[in-house]
């Protein structure tokens with residue numbers, strides 16, 4: 069099957085009360101690991117690429133790898149999503165490449181660093197929605213800013229999402245999914261102590277979901293940073309200070325309250341790096357890249373399998389017939405006429 073609409077994946081997840089992991093990729097082994105686990109666990113899945121990943125893969129390598137994934141795993145509904153588009157141009161170029169979903173992150177200006185104002189965010193997001201929905205492509209917006217910096221993207225400041233403003237934002241932009249800032253951060257160093265209710269504003273998710281029951285919520289920066297993965301890196305020569313991620317239990321609470329897309333990047337990076345370090349340390353004469361990329365792929369698979377099961381998407385790959393982007397386009401234009 070071709071790459072599918074993210075909107076449909078999230079609509080189905082809402083019907084089934086589960087979440088869908090959105091995993092960041094920039095190379096073949098990551099994509100293979102995601103797809104193999106999706107098949108083993110029968111999971112619909114979102115694969116996403118940041119601007120950095122797009123330039124690293126020169127776009128065409130990425131899109132052809134994803135087409136290969138769709139061809140080799142025809143029973144798996146898989147959406148390809150642009151993570152943190154910094155401008156309408158970035159989102160439109162992703163759509164031209166064949167992405168089936170884009171995030172217009174208008175919470176920051178085009179530099180990807182400076183927090184923007186509300187009217188700017190509404191304007192650029194609305195523009196992307198009009199262009200994307202005309203071809204059946206899904207749009208995620210963001211209100212509030214996350215902490216941390218991801219692939220050079222981020223202001224480093226945290227502004228939690230205001231629930232009342234979220235209602236106005238969704239009404240004025242027509243987005244399919246809303247990324248909410250609840251105190252999570254990008255990267256491996258999210259919290260310097262285990263996060264509790266004070267640092268992680270889960271109550272905000274409940275409040276936003278109550279006001280916007282039909283808008284799919286997105287949690288960014290939702291790696292759990294498992295201590296054993298950090299320990300493996302450090303055991304084999306790494307130097308990572310202790311850190312705490314978002315406990316899976318908190319994500320599951322979010323899923324009970326409207327979170328349908330959960331972004332996970334760091335955990336797979338940690339797994340990959342640890343596995344490579346282990347081989348290079350234990351077998352210093354080895355020089356075939358496959359000798360460390362195969363274990364790296366296996367280590368990432370373990371992370372993806374755990375998350376797909378914990379988020380609840382496992383077992384749902386065959387629940388529905390994926391719609392084409394043309395069908396999605398018709399759905400969007402019908403809803404405008406209503």
Ligand SMILES: [Zn+2]
Nearest residue numbers: 152288289331
């Ligand atoms: Zn993010």
